[in-house]
Amino acid sequence: MFQQPLEFGYSYIVPIPKSNAGFSKPLNIEDFRGITIRPIISKVFEYCFLNKLGDFLSSKANQFGFKKGLDCNHAIYTVRKIVERLTTGGNTVNLCSIDLSKAFNKVNHHGLLIKLMKCYLPVCFLEIIEYWLNICHSVVK
Secondary structure (H helix, E strand, O other), X not given: OOOOOHHHHEEEEEEEEOOOOOOOOOOOHHHEEEEEEOXXXXXXXXXXXXXXXXXXXXXXXXXXXXXXXXXXXXXXXXXXXXXXXXXXXXXXXXXXXXXXXXXXXOOOHHHHHHHHHHOOOOHXXXXXXXXXXXXOEEEEO
């Protein structure tokens, strides 16, 4: 089984103040955004690895986040067009939004691996991902 070097799992987080943080009130944890710094060689390996996995991973057409070439503007445009079409037809539209930004860094690794298994990833890729998740650790600089 291939195992990437332990250094691939090392990273440090640099807290960067958000734009207007600290000008009108004392700073707290919510006023910072963390930028993760990792060894460049692990980033190169990650891009090569993702390139090989591309055929196994896909998402639905209505997913906009974390997809190359799509962003919030595409999602907003799509929602506006759907709302316009429905309201033009005389319907009422109710929208609900959820801020999942707090959940982004709280991924269940076992759940992720199960999802990847359902994509029929080769076992060697799954083993690399599992090992990588097990060696990851960060410190705040």
